[in-house]
Structure formats: C-alpha cells, structure tokens
Amino acid sequence: MVEWDIRKLQVLRALRERGTVTAAAEALHMTPSAVSQQLANLARQLGVPLLEARGRRVRLTDGARLVLAQTEPVFEQLERAEAALAAYAEGEAGEVRVGAFATSVPALVVPAVRALRDAHPGVSVRVREAEAAEAYELLTAGDVDLALSLAAEAPSAADPRLTQVPLLADPLDVALPPDHPLAQAPALTLTDLSSEPWIFGGSGPWSDITRRACEAAGFSPYQGHSASGWTAILAMVEAGMGVALVPRMAAGRRDGVVLRDLGPDGPVRHVTAAVRRGGESGRAVCRVLEALRDAAAAGL
Template identity: 45%
Template sequence: MIDLRRLQVLRVLRAEGTVTATARALYLTPSAVSQQIRLLSREIGAELLRPEGRRVRLTPAAHIVLAHADAIAAEWEQARADLAAHSAGAVGQVRVGGFATSFGSLLAPAAARLRDSHPRLEVQLRETDIDDSLRLLLAEQTDLVVLPVAGTPPLDDSRFDQQVLLDDPQDLVVSADHPFAELDAVRLAETAHETWIEPHHDQFQLIEVACAAAGFAPRVAHGAAEWNSVLAMVASGLGICLLPRLATTSPDHRVVRIPLRDEPAPSRSILTCVRRGSRAQPAIAAVLQALEDVARDRLRG
C-alpha cells in the first residue's frame, strides 16, 4: 500500500528541485522530506533519488511513479469533492491566492459576496506572484489561484485545472497634461515615438508584443515593479504605459487612461487555477461561482 502523502512529497520535490526547497514548501524539515522519500522507495521497491553533488536527481523509477502520481492526485481530489457534496456542502475554509491587481476588482468583491451568501464558508485571500501561486497550490497550501495567462503552465498540465475567467483589456495611461489626454481613443502606432515606463516582467512582455504588432519597439527610459510607482512616473510626464483595466487609478495619480482602438486591442486573459480534480468540491465551486459572477458584472459595467 502506497501512502498518498509520500507521493505528494515526491511531486513537490519534482517541482521544487531540492530537498531543502521541498521542505520549505511543505513546512517540513529536510530530514523529514528525505525520510518520506526513503519510505516511499521502500513501499515501491525501487530507488527514487540519487545523490548528485550537493543535490539529488530523480531516478527513472521516480519518473515512472510521477507519471501516475498526477492522475492519482486528481482522482483523490475528485473523491474529496464527491464526499463533500454528499455531506456538508459549501462549508469550511478556502485559501485563495491572486496577483496584486486582481484584488480590488475580483477577489475582494467575491469574498464579500460569499461572506453574505455562505456564512459557513471562510475565504482567506493572499497576494502571491505567479510562481509562488503554483507552488503553494501544488503543496496544498492554497486551494485556488487567480492568474494572468502569461507565465502560467500549459493548459494540459496534468497537475492543474485552468479555466479562463475573463479578458482584461489594456488602456494607454498618460499624464494629465499629455497631448493624448484629450483624445477619446488612440491607436498604439501613434505612440511609437513616445518614451515608455517598463512595469513588471509579465506586463512588459505583453507591451512588447502589442507594440511589435503595431510596428515598433517601445523606447524604455524607466521601470518599476509596483503600479503606484509606474503611475507616479507617468503622472510626472516621464513616460507612458499600458495599464490593465483591472488595475485601478485614483485622482491622486493625476493620470488619464485612454482606450486603444486597435483591432484586436491588447488584452490579457485572467485564469482560475485549482488542483486537477478539485474544481467540483462545493467550497471551491462556491468561490469560483462568486468570481465568475463578479467578472460577469464587471464586463457588463
């Protein structure tokens, strides 16, 4: 009989690459991780790890086990969903991760709705970047994450179930005294000679692709990871940028956002991602439904 918890340790080790990182992801000690792998090796009757300097390498037998482990994990998640639907329904705790700009427009409103409609359901929100979100999900430290499509794993990744939640259009953002500020819409090609502010990596990748489609490469002078910093530089006239519709601005930012009239206009898809097999669990399904309702209302608005 194989212990599913030990299979999970092996799956996380594959994702993390080292015993130390696996221990950190699972809130275990490195010796406990090593012991779990040794016990799994004994259960299977095959060596799973081989030392390679200060690191370890998965053996061919480990890769064979892992080829089945994702399917086993998905079946177990589905079994948990069926049991939960049979017994208690949408109760308990759901831990939700998301990127910064998803909070004001999606996650916080969805959690507020659930507080009223499902008082026995506790929703915990946590801001995470893309890589951390997937690691936490795989390590069962998070139950659901909201991600921009850039940087996510392939849609056929056997560990995860990913579904598009909504498309998030990009607007041009300029200072209040910029010549474009009086316009109702702008074509991206009209910005070819402008100076650009570089935002965080995934967003700038989208900007580069959109500008290339418009026939130019953006001339970058400044950069920042946080939107408040980007908008402060835009407001000061240091450059322009593309801003996702989900990212909010305030009068304090002293910027103007202008729709793009390009066809198709630059946009990014926002996904929900759960462990494969867990989407039907009543508590997770309730959170997903609330997110879909908020997204639908936002698109109507």
C-alpha cells in the same frame, strides 16, 4: 505486486515540486532526514532508484518521473474524494484559500467575498496576495486551494495537475499626461506612441505584457523608467516622464492622467482561475468560482 504507499508518493511529489529535500521537508512539516528515509524506503518497495546525486543536490530519475506520471490520476481522485467528503460533512460550509495577484484582489476577490457573505455565509475565503506566477506555485504546492492569476504565467494547459478557468479579458489602456499632444486625439493606437519613453517594470509579468503588446504593434518600446507599482507609474506619467500601459482592472481615477481606450483591437491580459485537478468538484470551491465569474462579468 508492489504495495503502494500514498504518503511516500506524496513525499516524492513534494520533492519534484520544491526541488530540494530541505524545501520538501519544510512543506511537509518533516525533517530532511525523514524525507530521505521515506524516499529510500519507497525506492526499495518499487525496486527502482528514485534519486541521483548532482553535486550537493539530488534530482529525480526517469523512473521516479515515470512513477509520478502514472500515479497523478490517484492524486486527482484523492482530491475528488476529499472534496466530496467535505461537501457531505459540511454542506455549504468550508474555507477556501485563494492566492491572487495584487490588482485582482480589489477588482475580483473582494466583490466575490461580499457576494458570498450574502448568498453562502458558511463559505469563507482566506486571501493570500502573490505575484502572478507565484500563485500557481502556491496552488501546486497545496498552500492555496484556488489561484487567481494571469494566463501568460500559467503552466501548460496540458498540465495534468490543474484545471484552469478563464475569467476575464482585461483591456489595457494607455496612460498619458493631459498635455500630451495625443491625449485628446480622436483615435489612438500603440503605434502612434512608438517613439515615446515607456514606463514599466524591469522584469516580471508586466514587463513581458508591455513588451509583447508593443512588439505586436510593430515596435520595441524604449524603457524610459522602471517601476512596478501603479502609484509610482501613474505619478511619473502625470509628471510627463513617459507613457504606460495600465490594465483597466487596476486603473483608478487620478487627476493629471488621461487613460485612453485603444479600441477593440487593443491589447488585453487574460485573467484565469485555477484549481488542482479534481478540486473543482468541492462545493465551497465551486461557490467561490461562481462568485469570481459573477464579479468578472460585472466588471466587463
């Protein structure tokens, strides 16, 4: 019977997540040679090759992927055990590391932290701002305990590593200069703006969200200018250089810009929270999730 070694399996899992021996070693605070030695020992224990060379890199064999697929429930149960132990030892106390995309920090994370200070002062939150897709990468790598991100950037819902919790459908408003002919139109749709120059990032989630919303309305947006920060985007809108979609959660009041609601059929972006499978049973994580749900409900 095979003698399973959790530490060696964690090393193999880190290699799958990080892609290279060097990156896995950095994540595990080990040397690359120690990682290679652990994997070689694991291969001998299991009696199957786990790595194959591809140029200067290595990739996991089908046998290695089979091992990880079959042992994933073990990691889930270990997460549950760790969460249960923390709840027993610390009660209501504990630190939760949150990776969150930029606009969610002031709109959701900060209100949640304020509420936790009053209701559960022993639960602390350490925030790490990250791009939407990066938040999930930080979660699966173990660098944060909870990821606040966009559903469009999430791994497959069938991913066995994560539990995803829908939080908010954030409407997208259109930003127009005040003197735009449609700024005060009684009803406004994206199709009405199909010939306008649009302002959005050259790549990344916001570019994808803008393009998908316009294409769903029947046109491909002409990108007049490229910008990723809301300050720059709204400044260009104010100057009459184009129009832009702006998530309501990110929009602040700005003189010189008119924000128009596109109605109940207008586009939205879906904000989700995610934890590693099993981690949702941790009491401190549950408290943070509850506070985020309350902040999302208050912002609707």
